[in-house]
Amino acid sequence: MNLRYRRLKGTRDILLGEVEKLRWCEERWCEVLSRYGYGEIRTPVIEPTDLFLRSVGKGTDIVDKEMYTFETKGGESLTLRPEMTASVVRAYLENGLTRQPGTMKFYYIAPMFRHDRPQAGRYRQFHQVGVEALGSDSPVLDAEVIQTAMALFEAVGAKGVMVQVNSIGCPECRPAFLEDLKVFLKDNLDVIPESMQGRIDINPLRLYDAKDDGVNQLLATFKPITESLCQGCRDHHEVVLRTLESLGVPFVNDPALVRGLDYYCRTTFEITARSGRKQSSLAGGGRYDYLVEQCGGPATAAIGFSIGVERTLLHLDDKPFDAQRSPQSPVDVYVACADAAAQEYALVQTDALRAMCRVEIDTTGRSMKAQAKSANLRQAKIMLVVGEQEMQTGVIQFKNFANGEQKQVAGESLPAAVQEVMEG
RNA sequence: GUGGCUGUAGCUCAGUCGGCAGAGCCCCUGGUUGUGGUCCAGGUGGUCGUGGGUUCGAAUCCCAUCAGCCACCCCA
Numbered sequence: 001m002n003l004r005y006r007r008l009k010g011t012r013d014i015l016l017g018e019v020e021k022l023r024w025c026e027e028r029w030c031e032v033l034s035r036y037g038y039g040e041i042r043t044p045v046i047e048p049t050d051l052f053l054r055s056v057g058k059g060t061d062i063v064d065k066e067m068y069t070f071e072t073k074g075g076e077s078l079t080l081r082p083e084m085t086a087s088v089v090r091a092y093l094e095n096g097l098t099r100q101p102g103t104m105k106f107y108y109i110a111p112m113f114r115h116d117r118p119q120a121g122r123y124r125q126f127h128q129v130g131v132e133a134l135g136s137d138s139p140v141l142d143a144e145v146i147q148t149a150m151a152l153f154e155a156v157g158a159k160g161v162m163v164q165v166n167s168i169g170c171p172e173c174r175p176a177f178l179e180d181l182k183v184f185l186k187d188n189l190d191v192i193p194e195s196m197q198g199r200i201d202i203n204p205l206r207l208y209d210a211k212d213d214g215v216n217q218l219l220a221t222f223k224p225i226t227e228s229l230c231q232g233c234r235d236h237h238e239v240v241l242r243t244l245e246s247l248g249v250p251f252v253n254d255p256a257l258v259r260g261l262d263y264y265c266r267t268t269f270e271i272t273a274r275s276g277r278k279q280s281s282l283a284g285g286g287r288y289d290y291l292v293e294q295c296g297g298p299a300t301a302a303i304g305f306s307i308g309v310e311r312t313l314l315h316l317d318d319k320p321f322d323a324q325r326s327p328q329s330p331v332d333v334y335v336a337c338a339d340a341a342a343q344e345y346a347l348v349q350t351d352a353l354r355a356m357c358r359v360e361i362d363t364t365g366r367s368m369k370a371q372a373k374s375a376n377l378r379q380a381k382i383m384l385v386v387g388e389q390e391m392q393t394g395v396i397q398f399k400n401f402a403n404g405e406q407k408q409v410a411g412e413s414l415p416a417a418v419q420e421v422m423e424g
Numbered sequence: 425g426u427g428g429c430u431g432u433a434g435c436u437c438a439g440u441c442g443g444c445a446g447a448g449c450c451c452c453u454g455g456u457u458g459u460g461g462u463c464c465a466g467g468u469g470g471u472c473g474u475g476g477g478u479u480c481g482a483a484u485c486c487c488a489u490c491a492g493c494c495a496c497c498c499c500a
Contacts, residue, residue, distance in 0.1 A: 002471070006491080061498050065425090083500085112500080117425085119494060128500060195425095195497085209498075260499065270500095284500065308500030338458065368458045370451090376460040387458060399459070406459080 010116070010124025016327045025313065026109055028155040029129050036148045038107040038131050043087040045111065049077040055086035055291055057262025059202040066114040080113035085263070085288065085304055086295075088132040093297045103135040109309070121311030130285070130306030137289060137301030139236045142267045143243035149271055149283055149305050150249055158315055160274040161282065163251040165244070166226070167237040168205065168258055170265045171290065173230035178204055184222050191218050205258040216256075224255035233266055240267055263288040267303065273315045282315065283307040326377060332357035333418060334375030336368055338387030346386040349396065349411045353418055376401070382421055384414075 007013060014022065030040070049069050056063050068080035081087055088106050091097075097104050109129045116122060131148060133141060146163055153161045169177060181204045185192065191214045192200075192207070199206050207215060226237065244251050251269075259268045268286035285305020292300035335350055337343040343363050353359050360378060362371045368385070375383045385397035398409040400421055409417045 002473090009491090066498085114499080116499075117497085118492095119496095122499080126500070130500090206498095281500065306500060311500065334460095336459070367453075369456080369460080370453090372458095372460040374460085380460090383459075385459065389458090397459085401460070404460090 008124070010118040012123060012125075016329060021313065022309075025156045025309070026129075029109060029152050030107075032151050032155045033107040033131065033148070036105070036131075036144065036151070038105040038133075038148075041088060041091060041106040041108055042110065043081075043084070043091050043108075045081055045113070046078045047081055047087055047090065049079040051086050051090055051295075052079055052082060055089070055261075055263055055295065056083065057203075059199075060260050060262060062114065062260065066116055068113045068115055082112055082114045083261075084108055084110065084112065084128060084130055084306060085132060085261075085291070088304070089134070089292055089295050089297075089302070092132075092134055093292070093295060097134075098292075098298055098300065100135075103133055103141070105131065105133045107131045121308070121314040123310060127309035128306040129309055130304060132302060132304035134292065134300055134302040139239035139267070140243055142236075142240045142287065142303055143247060143249070145285065145303050145305060146240075146244060146251070146269055147247050147249050149269075149285065149307065152307060153271070153282070153312070156312070156316060158273065158282075158312060161271055162274065163244075163249060163269055163271050164254040164257045165240065165251050165267065165269045166254050166257040167229060167233055167240075167266050168225060168264060168268055168286075169229050169233050173228060173233055174225075174265075177225055177228040180228070181205075181222065185218075188218055191215065203262075206260065208256050208258045209260065219256065226253075226255045236266055259284060259286055263291040263294075265289050269305070271307070281308075282312050328378055330358070330379040331360040332380060332422060333359045333382045333384060334371075334378055334380035335359065335361040335384045335386060336371035336375065337362055337365075338368070338385075339365065342386040342388070342391060345391050346384070349386070350384065350414065352415050356415065356419060357422055382418060 033040075049067070052067065053063055058064065062082045067082055069077060070079075071077055088108070092104060092106075107130065109127065111125050111127050113125055115124060118124060129152065131145065133145060146165070150161065150163065168174065182200055185200045185204060185207065189197065193215070196207060196210055196215065208219060210216065226234075229237065241251075241253060257268060257270055259270075264286040266287040266289065269284070270281060271283040272280045273282050274280070283305055285303070287301070287303045289301040290299075292298070292302060333350070333353055335346045337346050343361060346361050350359055350361065360380070362374060364371070372383060381401055383399045383401060385399065390396050395408045395410050396414065397406060398414075398417055399406040402421070402424075
């Protein structure tokens with residue numbers, strides 16, 4: 001068909017079968033998250049551009065080339081959120097939650113927007129399920145947060161997921177490491193592809209992200225960041241690893257793991273799935289003890305993560321749902337109508353049924369055969385037939401699909417008759 | 425931003441050497457003058473992604489272009 005309108009690149013329509021699978025996952029995730037003490041938060045999808053510039057950070061791909069940014073008529077620069085952490089911190093401050101006692105724990109399942117080139121498990125509008133816990137600097141919380149992420153995968157039956165953990169230090173110990181790293185990288189420029197050389201001064205840690213073999217081998221010869229940590233970070237990291245071990249969370253300590261966002265400190269982690277192709281990185285997160293303060297609030301330690309919903313679903317291919325099932329919703333009672341007058345009569349006569357079950361009135365004017373076929377497709381338990389004769393007598397044809405029996409039921413007795421079948 | 429693959433009916437796809445545009449499913453109608461899940465018969469539905477070129481003749485060959493998918497990059 002020559003379509004006049006098409007969906008935008010990297011966006012998609014989610015039809016009934018997949019919606020049900022999504023909701024199945026979401027219900028489990030909400031349940032798990034509430035058991036870990038999280039409450040849902042919903043924030044606007046648009047925010048001031050500056051919120052992301054300053055939190056996620058210039059020099060990151062997200063800010064430099066992936067944000068949906070536009071200007072309003074008033075000249076204000078707005079951005080469709082590319083991630084959730086900055087919004088949650090903003091909301092935390094804006095709603096005066098800094099004075100709440102204890103740790104504030106938020107979760108979200110929400111759409112994000114990034115102008116990437118789409119591919120399997122990667123969209124321009126995609127969903128993340130994630131958490132943000134603000135108000136505690138305890139390494140025990142780090143371990144609990146990582147365990148929470150793993151629990152979310154387990155809840156939907158994701159197999160073969162593994163955590164990589166690292167510590168990238170704090171403003172006290174990281175600068176010295178970064179200086180050493182820069183010097184080291186510049187001494188070995190010939191090994192580093194030109195496309196990556198620009199990062200050395202802006203964000204040298206990101207070289208660890210490179211999948212270039214030469215760079216990887218080069219960095220493997222450099223001292224791991226975990227050996228450059230200050231005592232505080234070192235102790236913190238040790239407790240995180242120890243607690244994860246006690247919890248039985250499967251993890252590997254990976255000093256080459258960094259995160260692409262600027263605000264992280266100390267604990268960072270990533271969760272990957274073992275699978276041939278597809279997007280193997282399913283989730284990422286870490287500590288951000290300085291972000292709240294940087295956003296104008298009181299010094300507040302915090303940690304969070306987010307999971308890519310689409311790629312997690314992709315990884316769940318032994319799913320309990322049939323993606324090919326009918327895109328039409330199931331009903332309990334299907335009302336076949338002979339003509340327009342019968343439709344009008346039927347709508348009024350069956351109105352009371354909607355208090356107890358799902359009712360579809362066929363207003364297509366097709367043949368009775370076609371209408372009955374649809375009743376079957378919609379998995380109806382009962383079909384009512386309304387035509388001229390029924391309108392005159394006030395008695396409606398009532399067919400029970402389960403046993404094929406058909407009887408006549410007066411309009412006022414319909415609710416009782418339907419209820420009997422529904423309960424049987 | 426770079427590379428690979430694919431575009432034919434609503435869906436899944438055939439289409440040989442360049443020679444009438446096809447199948448299955450879906451949908452509609454009828455068999456059953458008002459009744460499903462089985463069956464039978466018939467029917468609707470096409471800018472062969474788009475534009476150009478070669479040719480007596482192009483879905484098929486050539487060029488361009490657009491779209492989709494996949495991979496790199498990066499990320500979730």
